[in-house]
Amino acid sequence: MSTPTTAPEAAPQGSGRPARRPMQTFKLLPELFGDGVMAEIFSAERTVLAWLRTEAALAAAQAEAGVISRADAEAIAAACVPETIDVERLWIEAVNVGYPILPLVRMIAAALPEGPNGRVHYGATTQDIMDTGLALQMGEALDHLAVLTGAFGDAVARLVEEHAGTVVAARTHAQQAVPTTFGAKLAVLLAEVTRQRGRLAEAARQVRVVSLFGAGGTSAAMGERSRRVRGGVAARLGLRTTDVPWHVARDGVAQYGVTCASLSATAARFAREVVDLSRTEVAEVREAGGHHRGASSTMPQKANPIGCEAIIGMSGTAGALSSGLFRAMEAGHERAAGEWQVEWYVVPLLAELAAGALATAAEVASGLRVFPGAMRANLDAEGGLIMAEAYMMRLAPALGRERAHDLVYRAAQEARARGGALADALREVAAPADLAHLGELPIPPESYIGDAREVCAAALAGWRAAVKASWADAGTNEEGDDE
Incomplete structure (x- = not known):
């Protein structure tokens, strides 16, 4: 994407903003424990690219349906590339307009000759492009969360198998209750992670939906060929199509957010267990060691459970942020008036926090040190x-x-x-x-450990079955499938 050699002298009239877009706020938690892949999925570059892909797919689908010519569609697709977009100017003009699609479309059109330049964004509305781009990003994000969930589950499964017979105190209300095994304790977590895989698949299916219904959700601008165009866009982008608009129906986005927060909470439950069991007075487990890992600036003996602390922090933040998506669901009439903007901030952060929590949890589980001697002594x-x-x-x-x-x-x-x-x-x-x-x-x-070993075996069997199950259905296109 091109950038200007010099910054504009002033912002668009009436914006009240400086000409140059301000730097991003530094966020320490994801900076230290975030996930690079997820940060890339929701980067500014990939966000703009998702919009460009949508505009190109729209032109191609319209040519196939006879709305515009194939030559115009090919020209538009050739212009829907990052090099066409002056990102500095895009953000500046977006402040004035309130949304980035109008300046994006103008830049694409400016790169085209007379004729095809008047066919860009034909019959679509801003939210059609942004929501379809968002569907691509959320689907990709959930696919990546599935990979991270798999790594976390695999690490927990190894612990369950290794410690199926390692006797430890079960604790209720933070007090010793009856004997169990460390494997059985983690088997409960493994079954939870297994269920989360199913929730991920369903959330991915729900969010991978095209949006193309025009200004008021009636597709009036494209007329009788709108359904065919919409299906064509969906097919080209690997999305499902639908005959019902979702400009203000944000339940799918909320489900995405709840899934992210729930995954973070599962990781945090594991982290909390590790923190509690690694207390000096308990000392049954400990995070992996390393030079200065978890060190204190003043107490030389300290080896704090810093991975688990980060997980708990990310989960707590994700849980609080996800509530904002329920406010976004309050959008009224046929277009939101502020509620939609909640998603612009919350959706990327939720994915980043969930990814960081899961990736860190997998690291902690993979390197966890377990002390059966201490467990036996505590009994x-x-x-x-x-x-x-x-x-x-x-x-x-x-x-x-x-x-x-x-x-x-x-x-x-x-x-x-x-x-x-x-x-x-x-x-x-x-x-x-x-x-x-x-x-x-x-x-x-x-x-007196009852069915502890059987619990471990059942959880392991469930996890292995889930791992073998196909993930491919999450992105299938189902013609005419309403939400």
């Missing part, structure tokens, strides 16, 4: 109180669940008050006849 904290349910269930067949619960509860209170072992306290509070039902004491945690 013995509080004198084996984590086995209280196991004792209760051994006693329940003979005593009934309520009486068994009360007996073990009393023993647990005694053990906690004196700092002793639960097994010893049970020997003191239980009648000799009751003790006979307990069998050998203490009960080892390894014997």
Whole structure:
């Protein structure tokens, strides 16, 4: 894309803005932990290119339908290239117009001879071009998020398989509950990631929709050939077509945003688990090490979980931003009056945050250090109180669940008050006849993990099936498929 050798002396009259477009705001979080591929998808260059592709496809589809000549369409397509666009001037003039498509179309037309220069953007409206370009970008973004989700899921799956039998304390309300395995703990996450793949596929299908309905959504400017033209544009761009306009129906965009925020939250749930389990007093896992990784400027011993902190920060931001898309859904009549502009800021950032969160989560999971020794030692904290349910269930067949619960509860209170072992306290509070039902004491945690291994196997099978499933349907063109 060309740029002027000198900046314009002044902005367009009445804009109240400086002639030169201001520099972009520096954003530290995505700068440090963002994803380069996603940043490229929503770059200014790729955004303009998506508009140019749409204008070229429109001309080609109109020639095929007999709206304009093939020679005009070929000339227009040849002019719909980045070199035609003076990006500096494009943004300056867009401030004055309020939208970038009018100056974009004028630049394309200026590069054409008499005749085809009057056929650019024929019968379309600004939002048709921008929304179709956005559909291309959102579809590509969701495809990339699928790749990142796959890498994260694969890393989690390796941990599930490796630690299917690594016994660890399950925790409810942040307190030790019963034994489980580290693999089973992560299997729940893996099943969540598996479901997210399905949501990604559906979101990609929903957003890949052409927009070409003209000023008021009736396609009046193109008349009876509008449906054929719309289908032709969709086919050339790999989008679905529809017979119902979506200029103000932004539910598909909102679904895209919710998907981005939800993916970020899944990554954050993993990150929060790692943060909690890597606390000094727990020390069951730790992020990968490295010279000065997570270091403090003042405390030489520190190795902070900085990858997880970044994930949590990106997820929290994505969740807050996604709410803006629900405001965008309030657009009224046949064109928004400000609500649409919310998307211009929020849509790219949501993709960037989700990509950064997933990519960082995959890195953390791939390098995660797991300490089974610490896990086993923590199971013995509080004198084996984590086995209280196991004792209760051994006693329940003979005593009934309520009486068994009360007996073990009393023993647990005694053990906690004196700092002793639960097994010893049970020997003191239980009648000799009751003790006979307990069998050998203490009960080892390894014997009370239930279906933990089966949970791991099921989650792994589900993930592997999802990986094998085709992703190709996300971008198919379905003729006449209304939203």
